[in-house]
Amino acid sequence: MKRRHTARLAAGILAAGLILTGCAAGENGTRSSDRSEGGYRAPDARQDAGPDARKDDAPEGEQRTRPPADWLSTFALDVDTASYGYARRTLSEGRLPDPTSVRPEEFVNSFRPDYPRPERDGFSVTIDGARTGDEGWSLVRVGLATAAADRKGERPPAALTFVVDISGSMAETGRLDLVKKSLGILTDELRDDDSVALVTFSDEAETRLPMTKVKGQRERIHGIVDELRTTSSTNVEAGVRTGYDVAVEGHREGATNRVVLLSDALANTGDTDARSILDRIDKERREYGITLFGVGVGSDYGDAFMEQLADKGDGHTTYVSTVEQARKVFVDQLPTNIELRARDAKAQVAFDPKTVERFRLIGYENREVADEDFRNDKVDGGEVGAGHTVTALYAVKTRPGRSGPLATATVRWLDPKNRAAHENTGSVGTSALTSSLWAAGHDSLQLTAVSAYFADRLRGGDLPGAPRLAELAERSGAIADRSGSKVVRELTEAIRQADRLLARRGETESGDPYMG
Template sequence: MDRHDKPAIRRRGARFPAVVAALLAAGLAVGGCGAGGGGTNADRADVRTPKGRSAVPDGGNAAPREGEQRSPTPAPDYLSTFALDVDTASYGYARRTLAEGRLPDPATVRPEEFVNSFRPDYERPKDNGFSVTVDGARAGRDGWSLVRVGLATRGADRKAERPPAALTFVVDVSGSMDEPGRLDLVKESLGLLADQLRDDDSIALVAFSDEAETRLPMTRVGDARGRIHEAVDGLATRSSTNVEAGVRTGYDVAVEGHRKGATNRVVLLSDALANTGDTEAESILARIDEERRAYGITLFGVGVGSEYGDDFMETLADKGDGQTTYVSNSAQARKVFVDQLPTHVELRARDAKAQVAFDRRTVEKFRLIGYENREVADEDFRNDRVDGGEIGAGHTVTALYAVKTRPGATGTVATATVRWLDPQTRAPHERSGTVGTAALTGDIWGDGHDSLQLTAISAYFADALRGGGLPGAPSLRDLTNRAGAIADRSGSAVVRELADAIRQASGLLPSREGEKPSGEGELRSGDPYS
């Protein structure tokens, strides 16, 4: 099917022109044969680009920039281009919904957010750019494999060296936030954060219900921790939810308190159930876009509540070069606000995009799993006016492809290239990695592939919640067992939570026992991989 196997989805910009900011993903480093970084990898020589060689797919014929080397342009039908995405809210909200005995709406299930909720131990670069790790393994029969593209940035610098942060917190205090696990969790989180930030960081606080009110102007943390705690403790629920008023006021406060040389960010904490004022996210976005471009202010959305406006929050964060996550308990809130936010304010890359070029001599079909509303036109990969993702220190981004190789073919399968702008100078940079057929000879469920297996389990789980169709998909029972085995070997609580969520889903989804797994034999009618 050539290009037909590439998903026919909206080009990035048709719905939102900008995506993704600093990563605050749930962290897990699981070693294994398939991962980059510290794990062992028998296929490592096949997986990474040799030093001194740059194999870069190109969506056009523009002259190379100084210092760039480019390989011949591949056939356009064999290119896949997307903006980097580090959201995790979809997975967090799905877990909350399943724990309450309900299936998540398939429209809220985004596989890339399931996958990026776990952090493989990819090799880290020594500079401020990205490392590129490409690996994979067989998945099912009929020549199908899973190919993983892993990108990672260098960890955060010592606390004293990072730029200061100027954070404007916009807190929903509408009546719906009175439910346990909403405003009480937000207040607990902000109180913890106030004690973690540096003296030269700044905080502002805006509260909104039917109207918005500035509770604390932009204030240096230094000698004001008591004032900050007092403002947070005074938050109390009132009436309706006017997200528009909160966002507009929050950006006004952020602009007024803008600090040159600092990381300026608006953090929206809400159940995103807008019911007063402008309730359509797109109508609020022009203001966010204006301030994003003029001042570099990014938006980070933190969702709470058993009923949550997922699409609304994602749309706002997307337009604000931002990211979303979801918290439902104190442990998750502590991870985001104590373990991650204070150290992850430092940006490593702006407008980061990835382009994967598949070799038509070895590849018959391919499909990117997820990233539907992050796609970038292939020819815009090197158009730096087209927005990409903002990626912070110590972060990883994973993309997973289902790939059908040609029988008996050998050689390069795919070359993955990441392009980004330096956060300070805006100078463009690129880095590439490759994977060949020799790296895809092992079975994904074989021994020593825990990291790659975890990525596959997350993607297959998300796909099952959306209706299924991925080649080689195991049953939910098998996925539960495999996730449980990894949790036992690694001792990871977050992988154990994944196994529990899959088990809960298996009791809610219609049984498919006896059904032939896709990727083995004839695919189901209407399957996008047929």
């Protein structure tokens, strides 16, 4: 039985979007948008090995196990992208990211496949896959999508409490100056009926602006933001605690209430252990529906600390290093931050033991939910906004010569307004795995595979069938050429940078994990 980990939100906001289409169809009529690659053996075999798992007689050096007894995979939805954004920043500076900061699901969810959208609130379910050519392994992709954001101005009003880090570490170029530009951009984008509050913190926290309607106050808000200056140490605990005090005091019924933390998350004053404030964050989430959105900045960034806070706050994280990225978050994707489509969303994928020999979910380790808690609506899931896609990628080894049903995916969520529970399901059969991953016409699934393989390599994994980094860069570059996508070109460059760093250190793709 799987152990439940702290659930991090799923919601929201940032998928650095590429929209690529493809087509395929699985058994049972499930529409597919492309196919993906698989392989097995990652740093920890959480999804593969259970209490009853036993080593099989795989070739020497391949750490494989028999499949888990329950044949279920259950996790809270997540569309965080901070891990990918920070890895790109680190690689651009000539450094390899810490493997503990690399989360494959955040690399994958930084790109938006063109899954079909539901007509109403809730999710569509799309499942597809493709063979990797490695000993019967395939990648199976589960894609979930919410309805697009309302562009007619009919979204609920927002009540946003900004908690801004003005400690000394934020003086680095690209930190506080980027935060100020981001807040300025956002101030101009908010509607008159939205509300904002502003709290700053260094060694202590200070309320600069109580919850205030935007109408008639834009100039005042701009003035307060422009006056922000860095001071001394970083007391994140004081900032978040005061931010939630202000958010609770200014809570608006019927509005989207969020605390937005903008920081490098390098806590060095006060209580620097995230656990000390998790109970408070959880209390306000449950009582008032206030969620936390973390925006990370800086060349040195406390990824793990920010992640813990967002997890407990039923929130999500992103990372920005340029004004262009800030504009994408606070302007282009603003509706997805505010329009909520689902609360406490979870997914459960059931594999058919008649056709599946073993499987593993790639990533989502800290989003795991006990199988029996899938329909327990008291257990946290993810909050998902409008126009989002969520992708989960599985390495699946099928049984030789078997055909028929392969997997069924079910997504469960609560209505944002009345918390009524809803579910939707999609299925796929082995016929969806007849094509090769790298066959022509499967750009969307190939991009999912490239980003997952890249992340797995950065954290020291070794998925079967995974191309070398140079080949991944070539695959990604070809997709960028066909689509003209800037974000895919950025992915390609990041892969090349990682490959160059490996070569510079005299390490090979077949060597030990290279992260340090």
